[in-house]
Amino acid sequence: MDKHRTFVKFVCSSAVDLETLISNNFIMKIIAIGRNYIDHAKELNNPVPENPIIFLKPDTAVLKDNKDFYYPEFSKNIQFETEIVLRICKEGRHVTPKFAASYYDAIGLGIDFTARDVQQELKAKSLPWELAKAFDHSAVISNLIPKEEIADIYAIDFSLQQNGQAVQQGNTKDMIFSFEDLIVYTSRFITLRKGDLIYTGTPAGVGSVAIGDVLEGFIGAQKMFSCKIK
Numbered sequence: 001m002d003k004h005r006t007f008v009k010f011v012c013s014s015a016v017d018l019e020t021l022i023s024n025n026f027i028m029k030i031i032a033i034g035r036n037y038i039d040h041a042k043e044l045n046n047p048v049p050e051n052p053i054i055f056l057k058p059d060t061a062v063l064k065d066n067k068d069f070y071y072p073e074f075s076k077n078i079q080f081e082t083e084i085v086l087r088i089c090k091e092g093r094h095v096t097p098k099f100a101a102s103y104y105d106a107i108g109l110g111i112d113f114t115a116r117d118v119q120q121e122l123k124a125k126s127l128p129w130e131l132a133k134a135f136d137h138s139a140v141i142s143n144l145i146p147k148e149e150i151a152d153i154y155a156i157d158f159s160l161q162q163n164g165q166a167v168q169q170g171n172t173k174d175m176i177f178s179f180e181d182l183i184v185y186t187s188r189f190i191t192l193r194k195g196d197l198i199y200t201g202t203p204a205g206v207g208s209v210a211i212g213d214v215l216e217g218f219i220g221a222q223k224m225f226s227c228k229i230k
């Protein structure tokens, strides 16, 4: 086994039930981070950023409970981006580095579905990315694991399989901006609230999906979600 592989002590019964969170309005907004792994910035020919690149998805983007993803008509190139997701557990503005770790209490695994063709058009015109990133069901999310159950929060091994083939492999030790950096920086501009989710960026290996594909996400050896493309 890879020496960097993280051992996750995962207890199914204690995973936070996302349905309960949503029904109690505990998901407020989704904050997503672009280009947080050097290898991914390079594969899209983007410069490595000096500060985190931030965009938002609305709550209508959430796709949970292993539900199917329906390929939208406005794109011919939907791509997966597999990302570790943080759940914010209290309100924070101008959070300082010393206390940043206390602002999240659970992690999950998600996909930041991206309409890459739409994004390229928007980027070429220097327009915002929202239509390429924030569309319905563009934010796959697994159930969440309390962070105390993760052996090393700074070296979480995660991966994605497409039709049984490994396509993305990442480890949070390779992030340009740590979980704490992201909380500190984001909270300078946007108040964090309990239930907000932060998608922390994708490693290299993003790729296109086709109707009929099955995407399966893993933290360590633990399967976190399955998503069929329809």
Ligand code: MG
Residues within 6 Å of the ligand: 032, 033, 034, 081, 083, 112, 201, 202
């Ligand atoms: Mg992303």
